[in-house]
Amino acid sequence: MGLHVVSPERSVTLIKGLSVLGFVASRPFGCTIAETAKDVEISRAAARRLLLTFCDMDILRQDQKWFLPTPKLAELAISPIVTEPFWEALRPPMKHVSEKTGEACSMSTLYGQDIVYVARAPSRRVLSVHLEVGSRLPAVHTSMGRVLLSNLVPERLTALINQTELPRRTRFSLSDRQVLLETLCGVASNGYAIVDQELEEDLISVAVPVFAPTGATLAALNFSSTPTRYPSKRLRDTIVPMLEAASKQITDVLRTNQDINSHAIKEIKK
Known part of the structure; x- marks a missing residue:
């Protein structure tokens, strides 16, 4: 796994501790010092x-x-x-876009150098890229x-781009970091x-941001x-406004439906 190079302003001990927890979590049958x-x-x-400290806190056991x-x-x-219930409750606006256009509408969040799909309203057509909730892409x-x-x-952003490989997946792929x-x-401006x-x-x-309240x-x-x-x-003229409207609806759901959070926590504790 290893540790990332961090600036002096960061807590190296905390980074080490979280790395230890991540490793132990991946070894449910136990690991040694x-x-x-x-x-x-x-x-x-x-x-x-670190391991003994986490044992004292009942996070781990020896x-x-x-x-x-x-x-x-x-x-x-x-x-x-x-949790899945959190994102599933936000899917109706996406489903509306998919049904109106006949194309796929998806939502993802950032995870390191990848995106992770958290909700999806699939296309009626079969695409060569097979995607579902949990799928990851660069x-x-x-x-x-x-x-x-x-x-x-x-x-x-600069640190992440400098650490990211830029393979040419197609002849159209950006491979120059400065251009990227x-x-x-x-994108930020538009x-x-x-x-x-x-x-x-x-x-x-085409994608637009989804804002929290x-x-x-x-x-x-x-x-x-x-x-x-x-x-x-055509994407700019017809789809961007449609996605922006769906994004606003999702934000409104987050703002008004306080039951999403409590339901999601109950589900994960089952």
Whole structure:
């Protein structure tokens, strides 16, 4: 796993601790101090201190040389945003877009250098890209990814782009980091992103941000089709307003339906 290089303003100990929890969570049958130290790339002494501290907090438990996660570790991760009921309650506006156009409408959130699909209203047509909730795609080559990346603080965005590989998935894919950064600035200014055949040839998509009631960018909403059916101009003129309306409806649902959060937490605790 290893640790990322961080600025002096960050807490390295906290980063190490979270890395340790991530490793133990991936080893439900137990792991040792030596295994943890090797995976997280820290000393055995540091791994031992962190593992024992988490045991004192009942987040982990120790059985001989083995350290195992407890239910409390799962409780720490409970947030409505990680549950299916949270996103499923936001799907009706997406379904409306899909039914009106006959094309797929999806929503995703950013996870490192990827986007993760959290809700989807599929197309009536069969596309070559098979996607479902939980699917991951590289953020830099997707319209939703570019919307989400464009809303990162400049320092974080630059660091992420510098660490991201830019393979040419098609002959249209952006592979120059400076051009990509300039493109993302345009996305931030326009409020939407269009990606034309960069992920896969004969696939075009457009995305807009989905805002939380606080104004933070919660996710991105996307429409995908083929360039023949929906060239860029048609996407801008007809689909962007439709997605923006759906995005506003989703924000309104989040603002008014307080039951989403409580229902989601109940589901994850079952």
